[in-house]
Structures are given as C-alpha cells and as structure tokens.
Amino acid sequence: MTDDGYFSGASYDPETVRFFDVAHEGAQIRTIAAHTQHLGTLRGAEFRSIVILPTDQVARAAAEMVIELISPLPWPMSVTDKLPHFVGPLDLVIVVGERADADWASLALISAARRGATTALIGPGRGPLNEDAPADTINFPIPPTADGASPSRYITGLLALLWSITDDGVMVADRLHELADAADAELEQLSPERDATVNPGCALRDFTADARVIHTGSRIDQPADLPASINVGLAVARCAASIWSTRGLSGEFLEPEQVPVVLERSQESSASDDIFYDPFLDGEKSLVSLKVIVWGQAQSQLPNSLAMACTDTDTSDLVCAVQLLTRAFAATAYDVSKED
Structure with missing residues (x-):
C-alpha cells in the first residue's frame, strides 16, 4: 500500500x-x-x-x-x-x-x-x-x-x-x-501483517470473537505480616477491560474469586437447559459464549480461558505491565481472522 x-x-x-x-x-x-x-x-x-x-x-x-x-x-x-x-x-x-x-x-x-x-x-x-x-x-x-x-x-x-x-x-x-x-x-510482535500464529494480539482478538469477555488475573497469596505485593495481572486486567469497552469490544473486569461462579452460572443458563425453548416456535437460538482472559499468567486452568503473560519472565513489574497493556490495546484494532 x-x-x-x-x-x-x-x-x-x-x-x-x-x-x-x-x-x-x-x-x-x-x-x-x-x-x-x-x-x-x-x-x-x-x-x-x-x-x-x-x-x-x-x-x-x-x-x-x-x-x-x-x-x-x-x-x-x-x-x-x-x-x-x-x-x-x-x-x-x-x-x-x-x-x-x-x-x-x-x-x-x-x-x-x-x-x-x-x-x-x-x-x-x-x-x-x-x-x-x-x-x-x-x-x-x-x-x-x-x-x-x-x-x-x-x-x-x-x-x-x-x-x-x-x-x-x-x-x-x-x-x-x-x-x-x-x-x-x-x-514488533503485534504488527497487523503478522497472523495469529505469531501475533499474540491477533490470537487474543480471534479467541474472543463473538463472545462476552471477562478480564481477570490471579491473586497473589502471602502472609499477612508482609508488605502487599504488586499484582501485575489484576492491574492490567482492570485497565484492559476499560480499553476494550471504550473501543467497542466486550470487556468487563472480575475479581478472580468471582470468575468460577460466573462461568458456572453461564453454563446453567445455556439454551439446552431452557425448558421453555422450542426450536420450531422460537427458531434457531444462538448463544453468546463467555470467554476469560487471564492477564499476567503463562497458563490458565479455567474453562474457555486464555492466559496472557510477558514474553520475558525476568522483566520488572512495570515493563511487564506496559507490554501486556500494549497487547490489550492492539487487540482492539484487529479484524477477526478469516478461516481458510
């Protein structure tokens, strides 16, 4: 171009x-x-x-x-x-x-x-x-x-x-x-010219396509007599949720303790459990899936979730936060990848 x-x-x-x-x-x-x-x-x-x-x-x-x-x-x-x-x-x-x-x-x-x-x-x-x-x-x-x-x-x-x-x-x-x-x-990793296999921002956008999205992190447990530690994942999650919602994407922040409860309720309210749903009278009923982004973690055990971590684990908290927030911001710019 x-x-x-x-x-x-x-x-x-x-x-x-x-x-x-x-x-x-x-x-x-x-x-x-x-x-x-x-x-x-x-x-x-x-x-x-x-x-x-x-x-x-x-x-x-x-x-x-x-x-x-x-x-x-x-x-x-x-x-x-x-x-x-x-x-x-x-x-x-x-x-x-x-x-x-x-x-x-x-x-x-x-x-x-x-x-x-x-x-x-x-x-x-x-x-x-x-x-x-x-x-x-x-x-x-x-x-x-x-x-x-x-x-x-x-x-x-x-x-x-x-x-x-x-x-x-x-x-x-x-x-x-x-x-x-x-x-x-x-x-450099987030260029729109790079596809989702090598672009973590595109992968994030594709994962959340046509879904309700929850942003969260993991809470760091430590003894009460120690100074409070910095929780990069939760800090990024709160800010990322605001960025996404103001740029037209689904995004809300939840404390990690509340996420399993919301996921369970979402499953309970699925169309297959609706006793009043009649496919002949109501037509095809499409469900909006619920996806979870877990910021500041390399892995997530939650269902329908994607973990987002810094590429270098030795970076400072602020450097990691800037990297992850840049990734969250970039994800709002992408189109959903088209399937071949």
Missing part, C-alpha cells in the same frame, strides 16, 4: 487505520521521557497530597493502575471527578485524559492554580482544555503524528510526575526509555 493510497482512502484498510494509534505507544512514552528535563521544579517538593482528575474512563483506569503498581506511596493520592475543597498550595493536581473539551477539568485546573497548587496536564495536546490551562501548568506534548487516546501516555505521564518528585531527571528519563523499549519490542 502506498502512502498516497493510505491517506487518499483509495486503498482504505480499516484495520491499519485503527492500528495507527496503537503503533505510537512507544513514541508516546519517548515524548514523555524527553519532557522530563522540564520537571525539575518538582524535585524535592513536599506535597501534602496528590489529586488526579481523569477526564475519561481509560484515563481513570490508567491512574488507578499506576497507583497500584508503585504503591506504597509517600503521599496520599486520590482519583476523583471533582476538585476537592481542601486543595491548596501544598497539593499537586493532575488532569489526565483525552477529552479536549472537558470544561469541568479546565475550571479545576484554573481553580487549583488560583489556590496556589501545582498543576499538571496529561491531555490531548490541543483543544480548549490545553489552551485554557494556566500558564505555569506542566503540560506534556504528544508526538506530532499521533492522534487519539494513548494508555501509555497516561501511565508514563503520571509516572514521570511522581518519579520526578524524588528522583533525578536523568534517572526518570532512563526508566521511561526502558518502558518505551518494552512497548516497541511488543509492537
């Missing part, structure tokens, strides 16, 4: 167009990393609290994922839909999300700045929200060719802000570049 054909629409390929935003995930992270040199004012700040205001569902899920992955934190953090009354000079207020016309978020940034709070925006890079932000608001750019939501931008933008409070800018940039490398390595 030539570039002219792509942009003119003469050879319009919906799958390639949908994958365009996904293909920028690595670049989104590198753009955040390049901007860390402007975050020096945060170094050593003693914030009373950090307030995150997401403007959309995926941004909220990304914020909650970041908090889960890097907890415990030295500051109280909240994810909320409105600016708390207590916000003042000792607080950091972050607006994150893709909506360019979120008037309430614009007013929240302006109000927080007037109260003396430090403000930051991880937004669309254009539009009223970006234009109305106070002059001293930390504002992250986006790659010039990117257009659309980016879970990786939300996650790494938040990480850049939080890390910059306690760590040197070079160290923060190096960590972000490591995450960008992980996203790019995953994207």
